[in-house]
Amino acid sequence: MTTLATRRQAGPGGSTTSRPARPGTSSVGRPGFAWALPATIFFALFALVPLAAVAVLSFTSWSGLGDPEFVGLENWETLIADPVMLKSLWLSLLFIVLGVVTQTPLSILLGVWAAGHQRNRAVLSAIYFIPLLLSSAAISVLWRALLDPNFGLPGQLPWLFGDGNLLGTQAGAIGVLIFVGMWQFTPFHTLIYQGAAKGIPPVLYQAASIDGAGMMRQFFSITLPQLRNTAITSIILMVVGGLTTFETVLILTNGGPGTDTTITAFYMYQEAFQSFDFGVGSAIALVLVVVATLISLVVVKVSGYDKMNSSLEGL
Amino acid sequence: MKTRPNYFAGIGSFIWLLIVAIPLYVMLSGTFQTREEFGDNGPLSFPTSFTLQNYADAITSGFGRYFLNTVVVTVGVVAIVLLLVPPLSYAIVRSRSRAASFVFRFFLLGLAIPAQAVIVPVFYLINAVGLYDNLLGIILPTAAFALPICTLILSGTMRDITGELYEAMAMDGASPARAFFRLVLPLSKGGISTIAVFSALQAWNGFLFPLILTQSESTRVVTLGLFNFQTQYGINIPGLLAAVTLSMVPVLLVYLFARRALVQGLMGAGGK
Numbered sequence: 001m002t003t004l005a006t007r008r009q010a011g012p013g014g015s016t017t018s019r020p021a022r023p024g025t026s027s028v029g030r031p032g033f034a035w036a037l038p039a040t041i042f043f044a045l046f047a048l049v050p051l052a053a054v055a056v057l058s059f060t061s062w063s064g065l066g067d068p069e070f071v072g073l074e075n076w077e078t079l080i081a082d083p084v085m086l087k088s089l090w091l092s093l094l095f096i097v098l099g100v101v102t103q104t105p106l107s108i109l110l111g112v113w114a115a116g117h118q119r120n121r122a123v124l125s126a127i128y129f130i131p132l133l134l135s136s137a138a139i140s141v142l143w144r145a146l147l148d149p150n151f152g153l154p155g156q157l158p159w160l161f162g163d164g165n166l167l168g169t170q171a172g173a174i175g176v177l178i179f180v181g182m183w184q185f186t187p188f189h190t191l192i193y194q195g196a197a198k199g200i201p202p203v204l205y206q207a208a209s210i211d212g213a214g215m216m217r218q219f220f221s222i223t224l225p226q227l228r229n230t231a232i233t234s235i236i237l238m239v240v241g242g243l244t245t246f247e248t249v250l251i252l253t254n255g256g257p258g259t260d261t262t263i264t265a266f267y268m269y270q271e272a273f274q275s276f277d278f279g280v281g282s283a284i285a286l287v288l289v290v291v292a293t294l295i296s297l298v299v300v301k302v303s304g305y306d307k308m309n310s311s312l313e314g315l
Numbered sequence: 316m317k318t319r320p321n322y323f324a325g326i327g328s329f330i331w332l333l334i335v336a337i338p339l340y341v342m343l344s345g346t347f348q349t350r351e352e353f354g355d356n357g358p359l360s361f362p363t364s365f366t367l368q369n370y371a372d373a374i375t376s377g378f379g380r381y382f383l384n385t386v387v388v389t390v391g392v393v394a395i396v397l398l399l400v401p402p403l404s405y406a407i408v409r410s411r412s413r414a415a416s417f418v419f420r421f422f423l424l425g426l427a428i429p430a431q432a433v434i435v436p437v438f439y440l441i442n443a444v445g446l447y448d449n450l451l452g453i454i455l456p457t458a459a460f461a462l463p464i465c466t467l468i469l470s471g472t473m474r475d476i477t478g479e480l481y482e483a484m485a486m487d488g489a490s491p492a493r494a495f496f497r498l499v500l501p502l503s504k505g506g507i508s509t510i511a512v513f514s515a516l517q518a519w520n521g522f523l524f525p526l527i528l529t530q531s532e533s534t535r536v537v538t539l540g541l542f543n544f545q546t547q548y549g550i551n552i553p554g555l556l557a558a559v560t561l562s563m564v565p566v567l568l569v570y571l572f573a574r575r576a577l578v579q580g581l582m583g584a585g586g587k
Contacts, residue, residue, distance in 0.1 A: 029409050029481035029484065029489075029491060029494035029495075029498065029499070030409055030410060030411055030491060031402075031405055031406050031409055031410050031491040031492075031495065032406075032410065032412065032491070033406065033410060033412045033414045033415055033418075035402040035403065035405055035406035035410065035491070035495075036402070036403050036406035036407065036410070036414070036415055036418045038398075038399055038402070038403075039399035039400060039402070039403035039462060039466070040403070040418050040421070042395075042399060042458075042459055042462070043421075043422065043425060043459050043462050043463070045440075045459070046433075046437060046440075046455060046456045046459030046460070047425050047428050047433060047459055047460065048421075048425070049436070050433035050435075050436035050437050050440065051428060051432065051433055051436075053433075053436035053439070054432060054433060054435060054436050057435055057436060057439075062439075064438075064442075068439075106331070109324055109327055109328075110327070110328055110331060112324070113324040113325070113327070113328050114328075116324075124328065124332055126574075127332060127335060127336060128331070128332070128335055129570075129578075130335065130339065130567070130570075131335060133516065133563070133566045133567065133570055133577075134520070134563055134566065135519070135520030135521075135522060135537075135538045135541075135562065136520070136522060137520075137522045137538035137539070137541050137542055137562075138520075138538070138541055138559045138562050138563060141541045141542065141544075141545045141555060141558075141559050142338060142342055142556070142559050143338070144545060145342075145345075145545075145552045145555050145556055145559075146338055146341060146342075146358065148552060150354075151353065151354050151358070151550075151552045152358055152552070153341070153357075153358055153359070155357060156357035156358060156359050156360075157359075183334065183335070183338070186331075187335075191578065240427065240429060243429070244429040244430075244431050246431060246522075246523060247522050247523075250542075251542055251545065265429075265431050268431060269431075269434075272434070272435050272438075273438075273526075273527055278435050278438075278439075281435050282435045282436075285431060285432045285433070285434070285435060286432075288429065288431060288432055289428070289429070289432045292427070292429060292432075293427065296427065
């Protein structure tokens with residue numbers, strides 16, 4: 001499959017760089033900038049230009065028909081006065097915090113365990129990994145069916161689920177969304193912790209053993225500090241992922257009950273594509289980008305990641 | 316190295332195994348039961364009958380068409396990624412031009428742009444060029460958003476090609492294009508299959524772009540079909556589970572046969 005596909009690009013790839021090779025060794029395998037252009041233009045068109053456009057659109061009124069109309073700060077005034085917007089930001093923050101707090105310890109434990117030498121480890125890791133492959137839509141539909149008050153698990157396990165109408169209360173709905181997020185994303189974070197834990201030099205553990213450090217001590221004094229860089233990457237991904245959670249909210253709770261799980265990303269979709277107020281939708285989208293960038297910067301700053309030169313510092 | 320088994324972590328990982336596996340078991344066993352049996356016995360019971368009716372229901376309710384659409388989208392996305400990313404990564408890794416290293420930072424920045432942030436302008440753009448409700452309208456933005464991570468993965472692979480190999484090619488007075496086709500592509504096969512599998516997974520599972528860029532039944536993809544099925548026939552849980560299972564089959568098959576490529580892609584996604 002790959003060879004076919006790569007061969008197919010022989011035509012266009014060859015023609016863009018048809019200028020003659022300079023004699024001597026310096027030009028060999030030194031492609032010009034032209035090689036990067038097609039991908040760069042394509043990406044700019046669908047990601048960078050829209051990012052600039054969203055800022056412009058946030059000052060316009062557009063219902064999806066005709067052309068956007070400039071309205072100045074109107075959308076921003078609407079948003080600032082909108083209680084649902086403010087609530088959605090708090091909910092997003094709550095989602096992010098709960099997501100990080102539940103997924104991080106679990107994926108560190110599982111990742112470190114999976115990096116070890118236990119029997120059956122490979123088989124278990126293969127099963128852990130499955131949720132990661134499934135679409136958010138499939139996962140949400142699956143959990144919606146599993147949690148159906150009449151035909152799902154709550155009917156069969158009343159001692160665990162109470163009256164079964166989990167999605168009917170705010171706490172229940174948030175709990176379900178956080179749990180499903182955990183079910184879906186822990187495998188990914190486990191995987192990156194597993195990769196990092198495998199990379200910890202064994203000599204550190206050997207030295208610690210000789211010094212008489214027990215397993216707990218080794219975990220807290222060697223494993224955790226060594227996973228620091230990975231943890232930062234993983235947490236940033238969780239923050240951005242939590243902030244942009246969309247399918248699970250749409251399919252499992254539709255933002256409800258009421259607006260009790262309407263996080264900012266979902267509110268943006270509602271304003272733009274259900275109320276057809278694309279100006280306000282764009283303003284919310286811009287808020288999302290700014291918040292995601294700010295939180296990531298704060299995580300990097302607080303952790304001191306930017307001042308570290310190497311993950312092997314101190315060795 | 317320590318040899319004492321870690322019972323605490325072992326028990327913890329076993330509990331997590333149950334949490335992952337039980338829903339998958341319920342899903343699979345539910346698809347083979349009749350609606351009556353599933354409703355009467357509850358989802359955790361062992362199936363006493365066996366029926367394929369749920370799969371037949373799912374397929375006749377339109378999933379055949381949705382599958383075809385998703386296949387078209389996936390093939391299109393993978394083709395674009397395979398056409399654009401190898402030359403780009405080659406330029407990033409080997410070009411002496413300062414613009415190339417700027418482009419790399421530009422794509423790293425792109426990793427941080429969530430699709431939600433740009434869906435309104437993308438919707439505007441796709442409408443303006445007349446691709447609304449057209450599969451190509453899904454393919455283009457989906458491929459664009461797969462580029463940053465695929466570039467990161469493939470340029471990582473290409474960096475491993477040593478300078479001596481390029482020097483060896485210099486004997487023939489090879490052009491950059493010749494070095495690309497004779498040396499770089501053959502030695503990057505692993506990375507190329509990783510990005511193919513990875514972008515295919517993203518395209519197959521994509522939801523947001525299809526949701527906002529299509530509306531009719533004839534352009535519906537599988538993920539949207541599931542959502543639609545759920546809102547319309549939410550009561551028919553075995554049928555719903557069969558549809559969910561069908562949507563997962565191709566991905567699980569890829570996982571079975573290309574596990575290495577997939578895992579490497581995912582590790583590359585977070586491990587850098």
